[in-house]
Structures are given as C-alpha cells and as structure tokens.
Amino acid sequence: MNALPSRASRPSPVRRGGGPPPAVGDGARDFLHATGGPGPLQHSGPASLTIAFALCAALFLSSCGVPASQYCYVASSATINAVDVGMSAAGDLYKQGKVNESAKVKLVSAHDVYRPIAKSVVDGCRVLGASEQGKADEAIARIQAAGAHVIELLVATGAK
C-alpha cells in the first residue's frame, strides 16, 4: 500500500523546477549531434560554454527587477563576450591548422555583419532610461539574433 509513485515514474531530479541550465545544455547537445561527426570545435568547451553563458545570463536577468540600462548592458555584454571568446578560440584553432579557410571566411563575414549591430545596440543601451524596458528588450533581441548566427557558425565549424 505505497501511495508514492515508483522510483522509475518519479520526475528526474535534474528536470524538477524546469531550470534553464539543463535545457540549454540539452539544446546545445542536440545541435552538436545534428551537425554531424566530430571536429575541432564540436566537442570543445568554449562553443557550448559560450552559448550556455549568454542564454543563462539573459534568462537570469529577464526575471529580475533591474533598471533597463543595466539589464541591457548585462544581456548585450553576455552576447559580446560569448562571441569574443568563441572567435578567439576559433582564431587559435585556425593558427594551429584545425580550422579551414572556408570556415574562417564564413566566420569573418558573419562577424562583420554582427559587429555594427552590436555597436549600435551598445550605444543604444548606454542612453536608456530606467523605464525603457521595451527598448531594452528590442535591443537585446537584435544583438542576440546577430550573435546567435556567429555562434551557430562557430559550433558548425567543428562539423566540417
């Protein structure tokens, strides 16, 4: 007469509460599986870490009552630092001959598109008033979309 569910039917302790880090990890892992065989960046820490880093910071801040400018700074900074670390790692691997020329050209092109967007977002975030949450959300959406494209390319570089 045990009213408790069996051990097998209980929810996983990792999933309890639905916290963002496990979901981000699963998404990144699924993406890596979808991109094909192993490559220089595919199993590396920086690509997965930077995605998790940017998304966790944004999710964390979206649930906290911080001024719009600070919220905008933290979320855009997370994306900018994530892209910077990812590009630096890709640059190191390129110098070691582990990233090919074609992947490098794609990354440089994507970064050249991302950079002016990121600059304009940072300039906009700087002058946001405390109550301009809507503008902050819009700016963050822009920089995350541009940064996500670079990060996707960084991850996909490992599948070549």
Added chain:
Amino acid sequence: MDPATVSMILGLLLRYGPEVYKTARKLLSGAPPTEADWAGLDKILEKTGESYFTKAGA
C-alpha cells in the same frame, strides 16, 4: 574521444576558462555598469572578424 581532442579542449579551457569565469561573476554580481564596463565592450567591438585570425592575434 582521442587524446588530441582532449588536450585541445583542456588547452582551450585553461586559456579561456578563467576569463569566462571572471566575466560571468561580474555580470551576475548585479552591480550597475560603470563607464569602464561600457568602454570594455567598445574595446571588444573594435576587433574586426579578420583580426581574430591574424598571426598577431586578437
């Protein structure tokens, strides 16, 4: 995972791990951004895509 991949991952983590940790701590501290923080972002955004791949390094 072959030893070359493991050594590469460890190398990258040793190279960038502390930097990521420090940045994450700063961002999650909840402190309002200072002018130096904004200048730090400007400095990162001065790097072109090509500069990450040049021999001099980013």
